[in-house]
Every structure is written in C-alpha cells, then in structure tokens.
Amino acid sequence: MSKKNVDDYLTEGMYGTRLPKDHERKQFLGTLRERIVLALTKGQVMSDKGLAQLEEAMKEHPKATLLINGDVSHRFLKEEKHLANKYHITYSTVTNEEVETDIGAVLTYDYAIDKEDIFIQTDPIQSEKQEEQNDKQSSTLSKIKKWFRS
Structure with missing residues (x-):
C-alpha cells in the first residue's frame, strides 16, 4: 500500500472518499452489481415489459429493496410501485444529475x-421484428422527406 500524498488528501477533501467499484454504483443506481436480483432498463420500465419478471423476483x-431511477417520469412507475x-417491498427513488445511466429500476x-x-432477456424474434418495423418506418419517412425536398 502506498503512502498518500498531498494530492490524494486534497482530492479526498473535495470529492469525498473514493468508493470501491464507483463506476458500478453510478450505473446501478448506487448499488453494486453483485447485490442485484433484477435490473430493468429505462425502456423496460416505461413500456412495462418487465413487470411479470419483476413480480416473480x-x-x-x-427482503429486497427496489431502487427506481429518478430520471424516469412518475407516470411510468405506477405499476412498479404498486407491485x-x-x-411489502421498500422502494426509493435515486436521482443523480451528474451520471447518465440506462438503468430504470433495480431490485x-x-x-x-x-x-x-x-437483466431480462428479450425475445430475439420479437426484437428482430421491432427492428424491421423501425427500418420500414424510417425508410418510408425518408421517402416522404425526399418528395418534399424535390
């Protein structure tokens, strides 16, 4: 273990003590990956796609705790809070303006x-169909844009 120098003391004084696996804590709403039962992305929370798996978990x-991303609108979180x-699972909202994460909720x-x-595994066939539909919509939109540009 190396000795602390003046810069280490200044950094610690300005930003607080460094936590181990700080990048994990930022990504997973303040908790570590090794503690997680289930993680839902923002998209899954907003579309209620992971509710069945969340209820099962x-x-x-x-005795688990539900952490909810404070960046997700409250109207999308009604079902998660109801579950x-x-x-009888405690939940709390975690808001960290400094960090951008794709995680919407964590049990x-x-x-x-x-x-x-x-993570919830999405059905690959369903994902493929969704991508094809998005491609069709974007290609149709690009055709319409070309008509108006001409």
Whole structure:
C-alpha cells in the first residue's frame, strides 16, 4: 500500500472518499452489481415489459429493496410501485444529475448475492421484428422527406 500524498488528501477533501467499484454504483443506481436480483432498463420500465419478471423476483426475494431511477417520469412507475406495495417491498427513488445511466429500476439487497443473469432477456424474434418495423418506418419517412425536398 502506498503512502498518500498531498494530492490524494486534497482530492479526498473535495470529492469525498473514493468508493470501491464507483463506476458500478453510478450505473446501478448506487448499488453494486453483485447485490442485484433484477435490473430493468429505462425502456423496460416505461413500456412495462418487465413487470411479470419483476413480480416473480419480488415473490422470491421479499427482503429486497427496489431502487427506481429518478430520471424516469412518475407516470411510468405506477405499476412498479404498486407491485412493491403489494409484496411489502421498500422502494426509493435515486436521482443523480451528474451520471447518465440506462438503468430504470433495480431490485437489490444490501449484501452480495452474485446472481448471474440480472437483466431480462428479450425475445430475439420479437426484437428482430421491432427492428424491421423501425427500418420500414424510417425508410418510408425518408421517402416522404425526399418528395418534399424535390
């Protein structure tokens, strides 16, 4: 272990003590990956695609805590909060203006559980169809734009 120099003391004084795995804490709403039961992206939270998996995880882990991204509008979080209340799971909203993350909600413990798959696997066929539909819409839109430019 190396000795601290003046710069280390100044940095610690200005920004606080460095936390281990700080990048993970920023990405996963203040918790570590090894503590997570289930993580939902913002898109999954806003479209309610992960509700069934979230409910199942809440049934299996009644002592867990739900962390919700404060950047997601409250109107999209009604179902998640309802599930948390239904299964008596505490939840809190985490807002960090300095960090941009794609995570919308996290079901977590305050100790490590080391779960392998924390993300919901989307159906590849459904994802492929969605991409094709987006491509068709964008190509149609580009054709219409070309008509008006001419």
